[in-house]
Amino acid sequence: MTGVAGATVAVAATAATTAAGTTTTAAATAATTAAGTTTTTAATAAAAATAATNATNATNLHFGGVVFPGSNCEQDVVYALRFLGHEVSYVWHQDTDLAAYDAVVLPGGFSYGDYLRCGAVARFSPVMDAVSAYAHAGRPVIGICNGFQILTEAHLLPGALLRNFGLKFICESVPLRVEQSVCKWLDLAQGTVLRVPINHNEGNYFCDEATHERLEKNGQIVVRYCNPDGTRDAGGSAPNGAFDDIAGICNERGNVFGLMPHPERVCDGLAGPHATDGVPFFKVIASYVEEVRGA
Amino acid sequence: MSNPNESTPNGSPSSSPAASSPVPSNPVPSNSTAGNSPSINSAAIPAPVADVVETLDAAAAPEIAVQLGLNLEEYENVVATQGRVPTLTELYIYSLMWSEHCSYKHSKKQLRRFSSEGEHVLQGPGENAGVISVGDGWAVAFKMESHNHPSAIEPFEGAATGVGGIIRDIFTMGARPIASLDSLRFGTLDKPRQRYLFDGAVAGIGAYGNCLGVPTIGGEVYFEEAYEGNCLINAMAIGLMREENLTRAVGSGPGNLVVLIGSSTGRDGIGGASVLASQEFDEAAENKRPAVQVGDPFEEKLLIEVCLELLKRGLFVALGDLGAAGLTSSASEMASRGGVGIDIDVRKVPQREDAMQAFEIMVSESQERMLAVVRPDDLSEVKEACERWGVAWAAIGTITDTGRFVVRDSELPAGSDIVADMPAEMLAESAPEYDPFMKRPAYLDEAQGFDLTTLKHPHGVEELNAAFLSVLASPNIASKAWIWRQYDHQVMNNTVVLPGSDAAVLRIGDTGRGEMSTRGIAASTDCNGRYCYLDPYTGAQIALAESARNLACTGAEPAAITDCLNFGNPEKPEVFWTFSEAVRGLADACKFYDIPVISGNVSFYNESFGHAIYPTPVVGIVGLVEDISCVATAAFKQAGDTIILVGETDDELGGSEYLKVVHGLVAGCPPALDLELEGDIQRVVRTAVRQRLVASAHDCSEGGIAVALAESCIAGGIGATVALDDNLPSASSLFSETQSRILVSVTDANVTAFLTLLAEAEVPYSVIGEVGGALLEIEDKLTVSLKDIAHLYNTTLEHQVLTH
Known part of the structure; x- marks a missing residue:
């Protein structure tokens, strides 16, 4: 599990070939209309076009994907990032050197089984000291699901993830509203609605009033659960009972981002009408990396 | 195990003459089940x-x-x-x-009826799981196994370890587990203990599979009094490997x-x-x-x-x-x-x-x-x-x-x-091998002979609406989203068709290594225990037919099955007769379609206080999808699409959900099954899906065409206007569970091509209506609002579990 990505080029090349002759506009339109048809070809083509664009135009990054014992979404996120044209290496939980990576991903899953509070054991893994130092240096870190839980346990993000309201595991695609934030990972107009799957038993975000005020004031709330039209119910729109419908937050500098939904599951256009809604979550971080490098 | x-013993099919000749249905009784245990040849012992x-x-x-x-x-x-x-x-x-x-001392002899030969088979029975080739050097291992008795005592751990056990069987073969499915049976949910068992088993399956990161992509559940003292938890797992990594x-x-x-x-x-x-x-x-x-x-x-x-x-x-x-x-x-x-x-x-x-x-x-x-x-x-x-x-x-x-x-x-x-x-x-005495159960004559014409069936739109709503709100029919929402069904990034349609479809590929293909597999588990109770031979055949039909609706071709045969005490002659008949039915149907049985499990002694469960031979099927960009789902897609019923409806209310829900009866004969017609209908729909001719395809089975239409409407969020000219009494027209029917919708541009395909295949069909509107309207029979039925369909199960 410590090999370096060898498939990056091949995947991107395949994507480019598949997309040959498809203009971006047509592909985007196809992705929209594919919502209602029996086939997913159009959506796949659109995703391939996205990947091709990323592979040729965007800066390709080298991601480090941390693997804790019990992580189970690391392959998914590695696949998605490679599909989008990036290079990814697995980082074993006992590794301590992250210098080689442009950005670090803490994937979803059940680190150490999560029999204790989620992420409570993982935060003591040797790699987490390195992640802390990396984050404090202003370099980009994203924690997805279990990764978000680990980031809060490690105090790299404020608050905590409680058991879902209703006490049941929830796996479903949910609408997310993009908020005005300082997050370096996402750059979409406030109010944009994306559909991304959630998949957790402990995704009920909670923080105290003072922290919440700070989050609001600093623009640290990145995405909120919402209704399909982007509105929010007075009684809350979060399927898991999250405080203030919070689905994802970042730190004050915006370089550390944690979210419960799984954008890596909707990057390659495989299934359903919103099968590429996860792409924006991994798109703009390249420009920030350039910025950090420049500084 | x-x-x-x-x-x-070594898994190759027996060639003894006894293996192919049907066992007489009423053999000479021996006074003990231990009729012919092996004599010990001490010279052969090291x-x-x-x-x-x-x-x-x-x-x-x-x-x-x-x-x-x-x-x-x-x-x-x-x-x-x-x-x-x-x-x-x-x-x-x-x-x-x-x-x-x-x-398997009571079942071994019967199980020799199954054939495990087939063009795709790399490993038949005798190992931890069966393995088939799925093309491009990929192979798929799968098996289903019961964990009934532990779950009836401690549902969470019983179900969880059932999943754990079957998944070990899969990676033992060298395959990475890529999916699991679960076939569940409980008593009715008005009983607190049944809600405890159901809730606990679902939580246990979820907890184990979610933590492992193996998606739970499908399954089925029924609630029947017969399972009250003995719930069934059958877990099926599927794994993927390169052929060269097959291990024994x-x-x-x-x-x-x-x-x-x-x-x-x-x-x-x-x-x-x-x-x-x-x-x-x-x-x-x-x-x-x-x-x-x-x-x-x-x-x-x-x-x-x-x-x-x-x-x-x-x-x-x-x-x-x-x-x-x-x-x-x-x-x-x-x-x-x-x-x-x-x-x-x-x-x-x-x-x-x-x-x-x-x-x-x-x-x-x-x-x-x-x-x-x-x-x-x-x-x-x-x-x-x-x-x-x-x-x-x-x-x-x-x-x-x-x-x-x-x-x-x-x-x-x-x-x-x-x-x-x-x-x-x-x-x-x-181990000893027994040939238990069997006897046709006494209940069958009365149950099958029940005269359904003596019942007062609902008449007119108002009565039929009410009957329809009660069938739709049966937990056996209503949406199972409450269950699969608790299962991670997407991890591994390969789920193409999510739970809730006829069969789940997975992309074949290894996301971790970026080795993806455009091929896929489809999987489904099926068995209507009520049919098997009323006629185990036909019921078992229908289990196979329905599982294969579910695959056809997605565009997949059946490759092989596993089975989990759940029965009562085999030492009781009437129970053993139902087992023998079910195996005979399933084996005959598998041979007819040339579908090998590559693995499986028998669970006997599913009885409590002397009452056996319904005979429940669950079929777990895996099929091949040539191009994952070309699959169909049950959901109606857009207004104006033409709705076509492939197959035709007969007056077959025996064993139906309608009969159970509206009349409180489990009686009559289950629907007949014509294996040849069934095969033709599956073939033509599969072809049409692969040629991208259909907008949706949905198996029409339990709850009849009324339920099938409602499900396609609810899944698509759009209504339909339909007229049924089948010359049947209204209740039969709506609720008859005649086999070999698939409900299809087709966009205008494809109607001619699709109808031509049907005509060439010489299968019966009728154009019955059009997608659109906010109502489900069946001329002279049914008018309901889509919003109302969607709410009823989507909330019934949760309501029954949580708020009883």
């Missing part, structure tokens, strides 16, 4: 390794044997095989290996080491196979709780990773999992398959409890353990990988050339440390 529907010190007292031993679940005749066979009175450890081992659960649990190479990997061994699950799985339930069931194992999915996740890594590096000569009967069955089967002996020291087994006796260590069913055969030179590399993953390991013995299964206890003085010394092959493969 690794005793699927095997035909002969000689013992050494004298054992402490055998049981010859006078007391038979009584102990009976307590452990053997009958006296079987005990005599043990003595004959051993050539002496057995030791306590030996007796424990025989009682487990010759239990129904491990030996065949021990070989005398001198090689036997290495136990994974959890330490405790007293949990002692006697699970014999005490729980091979007896009926009674008042003492609660006392059996200690025989239920406790699962640790985190340990299993690590085991998957370390075992797949070591298999790929070629460091395992053989690999097997420890399931029912623990170390005993795993080690003896491995030795037996390889024609070698095994010599184990129980004191080298890592133990989590103090003062465990040799027999306890040998029969413990502690979960998350694997047994590997490793060349001595490779041990250091195995050790390194295990330590890197934080998985415990221990070399507990060696492969020998004696053909004997030898168990030592090194705490005993040297020279007298052997506590068991048995012929491995006799132990694993020479």
Whole structure:
């Protein structure tokens, strides 16, 4: 599990070939209309076009994907990032050197089984000291699901993830509203609605009033659960009972981002009408990396 | 456990004449079920390794044997095989290996009807799971197994360890587990205990699969009074591998080491196979709780990773999992398959409890353990990988050339440390084989003969609306989203068609290595126990037909099936008749369609207080999708699409959900099944899906066409206007469960091409209406608002579980 990505080029090349002759506009339109048809070809083509664009135009990054014992979404996120044209290496939980990576991903899953509070054991893994130092240096870190839980346990993000309201595991695609934030990972107009799957038993975000005020004031709330039209119910729109419908937050500098939904599951256009809604979550971080490098 | 529907001990189909001729339905009764146990040919038994010190007292031993679940005749066979009175450890081992659960002693003969031959088959029954080739060098391993009895006592752990066990069977073959499905049966949800069992089992399945990161992509559930005392938890797992990585649990190479990997061994699950799985339930069931194992999915996740890594590096000569009967069955089967002996020291087994006796260590069913055969030179590399993953390991013995299964206890003085010394092959493969007496059940005449015309059926739109709503709100019909929302059904990034449609579809590929393909597999589990109760032969055939029809609706071609045959006490002639008929029906249908049975499981003794469950032969099917960009779902897609019923409706209300819900009856004959017509209809719809001619395709079965239409409307969020000109009474027209029907919608541009295809295939069909609007309207019969029925359909199950 410590090999370096060898498939990056091949995947991107395949994507480019598949997309040959498809203009971006047509592909985007196809992705929209594919919502209602029996086939997913159009959506796949659109995703391939996205990947091709990323592979040729965007800066390709080298991601480090941390693997804790019990992580189970690391392959998914590695696949998605490679599909989008990036290079990814697995980082074993006992590794301590992250210098080689442009950005670090803490994937979803059940680190150490999560029999204790989620992420409570993982935060003591040797790699987490390195992640802390990396984050404090202003370099980009994203924690997805279990990764978000680990980031809060490690105090790299404020608050905590409680058991879902209703006490049941929830796996479903949910609408997310993009908020005005300082997050370096996402750059979409406030109010944009994306559909991304959630998949957790402990995704009920909670923080105290003072922290919440700070989050609001600093623009640290990145995405909120919402209704399909982007509105929010007075009684809350979060399927898991999250405080203030919070689905994802970042730190004050915006370089550390944690979210419960799984954008890596909707990057390659495989299934359903919103099968590429996860792409924006991994798109703009390249420009920030350039910025950090420049500084 | 690794005793699927095997035909002969080594898994190849028997060629004896008896295998192909149907067993007479009413054979000459023998006065005992133990009609023809094998005679012991002592010349064939390898000689013992050494004298054992402490055998049981010859006078007391038979009584102990009976307590452990053997009958006296079987005990005599043990003595004959051993050539002496057995030791306590030996007796424990025989009682487990010759239990129904491990030996299939009542079912073996019937199971020889199944054929495991087929163009895709790489591994048939006889291994931990069957394996088929799915093209481009990829192979798929799959199997279904029951965990009924543990779950009826402790639903969360029972169901969780059921999932864990079947997933171990899959990665034992060298395949990465990529999906699981679950077929569940409970009593009705108005009973608090049934809600507890249902809620607990679903939570257990979710907790285990979610933690492992294996998506739970489908399954089925029914709620019937017949399952009240004995719920069914059948778990199916599917794994993916490159063909060259196929591994078998065949021990070989005398001198090689036997290495136990994974959890330490405790007293949990002692006697699970014999005490729980091979007896009926009674008042003492609660006392059996200690025989239920406790699962640790985190340990299993690590085991998957370390075992797949070591298999790929070629460091395992053989690999097997420890399931029912623990170390005993795993080690003896491995030795037996390889024609070698095994010599184990129980004191080298890592133990989590103090003062465990040799027999306890040998029969413990502690979960998350694997047994590997490793060349001595490779041990250091195995050790390194295990330590890197934080998985415990221990070399507990060696492969020998004696053909004997030898168990030592090194705490005993040297020279007298052997506590068991048995012929491995006799132990694993020479369990008694019975040919139980069978008798057609008395209830059948009355149930089948019920005159449905004497019923007062609803008439007019108002009455029919009410009947429809009560059928739609039956938990057997209503949406199962409450269940699969609790399962991670997307992890691994390969789920193309999510749960809730006819069959789930997965992309074939290894996301971790970026090796993706455009091919896919589809999977479904099916069985209507009520049909099987009313006619086990036809009911079992319908189980296969419906599973294959579900695949056809997605565009997939059936490749092979696994099965889980759940029945009552086989020693009761009427129960055994239903078993025999169901196997005959399923085997006939499989042969007709040329679909091999590559693995499976039999679960008997599903009875409580003398009442057997419905005969429930569950079929788990896997099919091939040539192009995942070209699959169909059940949801109507857009206004204006034409709705076509492929097939035609007959007046067949027997065994229907309508009859149960509206009239409180389980009676009549189940729908007839014409295998040829069924095949034609599946073929034409599959072809149409692959040619992208259909916008949606949905199996029309339980609840009739009214429910099928409602489901396509609800899934698509759009209504439909339909007229049914079938000249049937209204209730039959709406609710008849005639087989071989598929509800299809087609966009304008494709109508002509699709109708031409149907005409060429010479299958019956009718154009029945159009997609659109906010109502589901069936002319002169039904008018309901889409919003109302969607709410009812989507909330019924949760409402019944949580707010009763």
